Amino acid sequence: MANEMMDLLDTTEDVGGIPRRTLTIFFMIDVSGSMYGSKIGAVNSAMEEVLVDLQDVEGADAEIKMAVLTFSDGCYWMTPQPVNLDANWSELKAEGLTDFYSACKELNDKLSVSHGFMDSASGCYAPVLFLITDGYPTDDTDNGDNGINLLKKNNWYKAAIRVAIAIGDDANKSLCENFTGNPETVVVAHNSVFLKKVIKKIAVTSSQVASSGRSRTDSETTDPNTVESTVGNKQVGTIIKEIPEDDDDDFEW
Amino acid sequence: MAVLKKGQSLRSMNGGTIVVETLLGEGGQGYVYKVDYNGKPMALKWYKADELKDSLNWFYNNLKNNISKGSPNSDFLWPVDLTEWVDGTFGYIMPLRPQGYEEFPAFLMAQVEFEKFSCMVDAALNIVMGFKILHNRGYTYQDLNDGNFFIDPKNGKVLICDNDNVAESGENSGIVGKARYMAPLVVVGKKMPDKITDRFSMAVVLFMLFMRNHPLEGKAVQKKVILTENYQKKYYGENPVFIADPTNDTNGPTMAANRNFLIRWPLMSKDIRDLFIAAFSKDAMAEKASSPIEMVWCRKLLQYKSDLIYCPHCGKQIVFDHDKPVCMKCKQPLNISAYLSVGHYMIPAVKGSTLCMEHLIDFDDERYDPTIIGEIICAKNDSSAIGLKNLSDGVWQYQKGGEYVKVGKGEVIHLIKGRKIKIGSHYVEVV
Numbered sequence: 001m002a003n004e005m006m007d008l009l010d011t012t013e014d015v016g017g018i019p020r021r022t023l024t025i026f027f028m029i030d031v032s033g034s035m036y037g038s039k040i041g042a043v044n045s046a047m048e049e050v051l052v053d054l055q056d057v058e059g060a061d062a063e064i065k066m067a068v069l070t071f072s073d074g075c076y077w078m079t080p081q082p083v084n085l086d087a088n089w090s091e092l093k094a095e096g097l098t099d100f101y102s103a104c105k106e107l108n109d110k111l112s113v114s115h116g117f118m119d120s121a122s123g124c125y126a127p128v129l130f131l132i133t134d135g136y137p138t139d140d141t142d143n144g145d146n147g148i149n150l151l152k153k154n155n156w157y158k159a160a161i162r163v164a165i166a167i168g169d170d171a172n173k174s175l176c177e178n179f180t181g182n183p184e185t186v187v188v189a190h191n192s193v194f195l196k197k198v199i200k201k202i203a204v205t206s207s208q209v210a211s212s213g214r215s216r217t218d219s220e221t222t223d224p225n226t227v228e229s230t231v232g233n234k235q236v237g238t239i240i241k242e243i244p245e246d247d248d249d250d251f252e253w
Numbered sequence: 254m255a256v257l258k259k260g261q262s263l264r265s266m267n268g269g270t271i272v273v274e275t276l277l278g279e280g281g282q283g284y285v286y287k288v289d290y291n292g293k294p295m296a297l298k299w300y301k302a303d304e305l306k307d308s309l310n311w312f313y314n315n316l317k318n319n320i321s322k323g324s325p326n327s328d329f330l331w332p333v334d335l336t337e338w339v340d341g342t343f344g345y346i347m348p349l350r351p352q353g354y355e356e357f358p359a360f361l362m363a364q365v366e367f368e369k370f371s372c373m374v375d376a377a378l379n380i381v382m383g384f385k386i387l388h389n390r391g392y393t394y395q396d397l398n399d400g401n402f403f404i405d406p407k408n409g410k411v412l413i414c415d416n417d418n419v420a421e422s423g424e425n426s427g428i429v430g431k432a433r434y435m436a437p438l439v440v441v442g443k444k445m446p447d448k449i450t451d452r453f454s455m456a457v458v459l460f461m462l463f464m465r466n467h468p469l470e471g472k473a474v475q476k477k478v479i480l481t482e483n484y485q486k487k488y489y490g491e492n493p494v495f496i497a498d499p500t501n502d503t504n505g506p507t508m509a510a511n512r513n514f515l516i517r518w519p520l521m522s523k524d525i526r527d528l529f530i531a532a533f534s535k536d537a538m539a540e541k542a543s544s545p546i547e548m549v550w551c552r553k554l555l556q557y558k559s560d561l562i563y564c565p566h567c568g569k570q571i572v573f574d575h576d577k578p579v580c581m582k583c584k585q586p587l588n589i590s591a592y593l594s595v596g597h598y599m600i601p602a603v604k605g606s607t608l609c610m611e612h613l614i615d616f617d618d619e620r621y622d623p624t625i626i627g628e629i630i631c632a633k634n635d636s637s638a639i640g641l642k643n644l645s646d647g648v649w650q651y652q653k654g655g656e657y658v659k660v661g662k663g664e665v666i667h668l669i670k671g672r673k674i675k676i677g678s679h680y681v682e683v684v
Contacts, residue, residue, distance in 0.1 A: 005563045005605065008370035011582060012520065017363035018465045055280055060358035060399050060435065060461075072571040122510050126482075130681040185553060208281055231482055242303030 012191040015232060020123035023055070023211045024082045025203060026111075028103055029071045030167075032134035035094035039167055042192035046199035048089045053204050055085050062125060062211035067110070067117055071103035077110075082117050100137035100175070104147025111156035115146030118156060121127075126159035126229050128206045129180050134167035144177045161206045162234050163240070165189050167199060184237030187235065201243055202236075209235045255338075256287060257299055265290070265346065266317070282325065283344070290334070290346050297336070298417065299344035308427045309342060314535065315420050316345050325386045326619050329581040330403075332445060345417065354403035354412055357458075361399060362466055367406045375409025375556040375623055375656060377459050378551060378611075382621040383413045384455050385547035388448050392419050395446040397454035398431040399461070400571065401471075409623075422448065435468060437538045440490030452544045452616075456532035457617055459550070463521065466514040468533050471496035471504035477484040495533035497526070519581075522560055522572055524553045551616045552597050557601045557602065573601050591639065591668050595681040602629050602639055602683070611681040626676070630665065640665040641674070641681075650675045 029043060045078035049067070058064045069075055073096035079087075101190045110116040111127070118124050140146045152156040162175035176186040187202065189195040209232050257263075263271040272289040279285075283300040290297075300309060308415030316332050334346040336478050357482035359365040367373045374473035380402060385396055391513045394401075396418040403412040418426055431433060434457050436450035444450070460468045474488045496511060497518060518526065528545045538540035560573040567583035578587040593600040593608060596615045600606055608627035632638035642665045643649050649660040651674045660666050666674060673681045 006569045008520065008561065008572070011569045013516050015363070015465050015516050017472075018461065018467070018513065019510050020362075060361035154344040211371055220283065229482055238302060 007083055018060055019102070019125045020061065021125050021211075022065055022082075022120040023125040023127065023132060023207060024067055024117060025128040025207055025210075026107065027066065027068045027203075028107060028129065028131045028133075029068065029070050029092065030072070030098060030100075030135055031086070031092050031094045032072045032095070032098040032135055032138075033095050034039045034098075034135050035167075037094075038192040039195065040092055040094040042091050042196040042213055043132060043199065044091050045088070045195040048194075050200055051085050051087065051089060052201045053200060057204060057207045057211065059211075062205060063208065064211070069103055069107055069110075071099050075098050075103040075106050092235075098133070098135040098139040099139045100133070100144045101140035101147040104140075104144065108150050108154050108157070111154050125210050126161065126232070127156060128203075128210050129160045129162045129179075130166070130203060130206070131162075131164040131176060133164070133175065134171060136172050142172065142175065144175045145178070148178050152181075160227050160235055161210045161229055162203050163187075163206050163236060165195065165202070167195060182231075182233055182237060185233055187240055187242060187243065192245065198243060202217075203242065206236050209239075210235045254302075254359075256284065257297075263336045263339065263344075264405075265337070266320075269334060271336060271346065274296070280579075287349065288346070293332075294349055295346050295562050296330070296349045297344045297346055299336075300342045301344035302340070305342075309576055311426050312417055313343060314413055315424065315426065316417055319416065319419060320345075325390060327393075328383055328410075328411055328620065329411055329416055331416050339498050347414075347416075350403050350412065350414070353405045353407065354410075354664065355406060357399045357402040357404060357462075360404060360406070363465070365406050367409065371558055372406065372409040373462065374561070375621070376404050376411055377407060377553050378410075378558070378621045378623075379404075379464055380413075380458060380462070381547050381550045381554065382616070383411060384451060385551065385616070387419060387666055388451070388547065390420050393422055393424075393446060393448050394419055394451050394454075395426065396428050397451055398434040399458065399460065400431075402458075419559045433469075433489060433529060434458070435489065437490045437493045438540060440486060449540060450543045451545065451547070453532065455536065455547075455550075456461045456529065456544065460529055460533075466496070466511050467565045468495055468497075468529070469493045469504070471511060473504040475507060475510050477673055493533075494535075496531065498529060498535070499530060499532065501535070520572055521634070523574070524577070525557050548576075548616060552622075555611055555616075556598055559565035559598055559606070562601050562603050563605045565603060575599070580616045590637070591670055591683050592669075593641070593681050595679065599684075601642075603630050604629055604636075604639070608641065608681065612681075613676060629668075639668050641668055647677060 022114040026193060054064050064085055067082040068077060068090060068167050136142050137144050162180040164180050166173045166176045168189045171188050177183045180186055187198050189198055257273045260272055261273045262601045264374050265271055269291040274287045275288055277285045282304055284296050286297045288295055288297040316335055320332050332345040332347050334373045336344045357363045359418060401413060401415050418428060429439050430446060431573040434454045436453035438444045439446055439450050469489060494501055496504055496506050531537060532544045536546045561570055562573045562613060564580040566585040569582045571581045580587055589601045591602040593602055595612045596610050604669045607625045610622040610624045610626055626644055627641045630640055630642050642660055643660050646662055650657045651666055651672055670683050
């Protein structure tokens with residue numbers, strides 16, 4: 001006769017969570033000497049909050065990871081591997097040169113499945129590449145042509161959502177535009193309050209667009225032969241354009 | 254960046270006062286706050302003006318219409334009032350999510366488990382029933398995805414939220430939906446969301462609820478480690494292939510990424526597997542063939558729930574296969590001596606099986622009613638004799654020797670083949 005009655009859930013092999021694609025958001029942060037003071041301070045406090053805010057973007061569609069590459073005298077991965085959002089933020093210090101080319105070269109290496117960061121069992125979303133800089137490369141042309149031309153051959157770079165913040169009144173906007181390939185995904189930040197706000201907004205927005213793909217009817221059709229994330233970059237650009245300049249404060253650099 | 258501040262006061266369209274309390278969450282289109290609405294705790298969704306722009310006016314008018322028409326039933330966290338416009342945007346008031354309900358993604362990520370397997374089937378029934386009601390009323394949902402449901406893991410009850418996209422047939426907000434949930438023809442831009450595309454999205458949600466895998470993410474899609482817009486369009490739009498398509502295995506399951514599917518698919522009844530196969534067939538996805546309608550899903554799901562029986566040999570819950578009556582766990586043959594035949598349902602009469610209200614109503618009403626009204630029990634002195642115990646408040650009748658016998662609450666009818674039991678205006682026959 002029957003033993004204890006057991007529910008089907010208890011007698012069947014456990015099923016785990018739904019496989020999620022990984023969205024890696026790469027921060028490429030200028031920590032050269034000119035970033036010293038309120039600029040790097042604003043970046044640090046923004047990044048602490050970004051880690052928390054991005055947890056709300058994570059869901060059943062995407063697992064979000066973060067990779068942070070800093071550059072000054074050479075470049076340095078703060079995250080030897082992409083980290084989950086429960087990681088702690090270690091404060092960045094600003095000193096040294098602006099070795100942008102070396103950072104591009106390093107980023108290019110890691111934008112790879114076989115020897116880089118893009119290895120994930122259930123696949124990846126096109127990453128978000130986020131450049132934050134206030135300066136002019138010391139190991140490349142002013143526009144960072146050598147480094148960026150290297151990246152332009154990388155399919156992950158091509159497919160990525162690319163955003164940048166140019167900091168300061170003499171911000172190197174053309175370097176940023178060269179990096180993103182689209183002036184609409186570049187923001188100029190003149191003060192630290194706005195800088196912090198805009199880092200958070202852009203990080204969250206671009207992750208939302210990259211991972212969830214909420215579409216509207218006016219989405220453009222893309223060239224079938226390209227891996228370019230045209231629609232995604234356009235969506236991010238549209239949202240960035242709407243960010244109001246904050247003039248509540250008088251911080252000037 | 255929360256745009257409303259704690260303590261901020263807003264006027265409502267109906268003349269009420271709204272005071273903002275706390276931010277509950279943020280989505281692509283807006284923020285959700287807990288508010289005090291005329292003294293009552295309610296939720297406020299506040300739109301991001303820069304995300305919706307031209308659609309905002311559409312949403313405003315659509316919500317106004319939905320509010321005046323009223324909620325289909327209390328399973329919808331339906332808009333009840335609108336706010337005034339502030340800085341080019343506005344919000345709407347809806348009920349708060351009650352305690353006990355969890356977000357659907359929490360189930361998908363295995364952070365929350367159903368108390369029982371049958372609760373998962375009840376959740377599926379509640380989801381389908383929600384869309385049946387909307388469609389019956391001439392509405393379409395349009396933006397159906399994993400963010401639209403709250404589910405109680407203890408009983409499978411479902412609340413449907415984000416009803417601002419719900420619009421009358423033919424109306425469109427301009428929002429086409431969320432990737433992976435959008436119907437293929439919407440993905441490729443050939444049509445706008447409607448009732449048929451709602452049904453595709455609903456089948457995706459049901460599949461994910463049961464399998465914890467996406468129906469179109471098999472080996473072909475996994476090979477693409479990078480999901481660009483073009484691959485997205487290809488695999489979810491131009492050439493979608495169901496991972497269990499019996500006619501095309503190019504996108505079949507792999508152990509690495511579809512383990513959940515491989516465990517759960519055999520636990521579905523043949524009828525349920527066939528519904529998924531039909532809903533995700535090449536022709537149905539191209540709208541060259543019809544996809545199962547809600548009524549069909551409801552009936553097959555209820556039959557499936559009735560087929561979850563306890564094996565009399567090993568005591569484990571199994572899915573009874575009417576064509577092959579063998580226990581899926583201990584492999585012993587199952588000799589089912591009788592069935593309860595009611596409407597479209599055939600309930601194997603084994604100890605522990607139940608008769609519920611919905612078997613009688615058969616989805617003719619506005620809400621799925623799983624209330625148990627009868628249970629199969631064995632005689633204390635002879636386990637081969639089975640009876641149906643009346644657990645309802647009503648009095649049932651059956652004929653015995655030309656006379657009507659009344660069966661009140663707690664009383665048992667011996668189940669003999671051919672016996673007809675009258676419950677209200679419905680008949681249940683022992684076959």
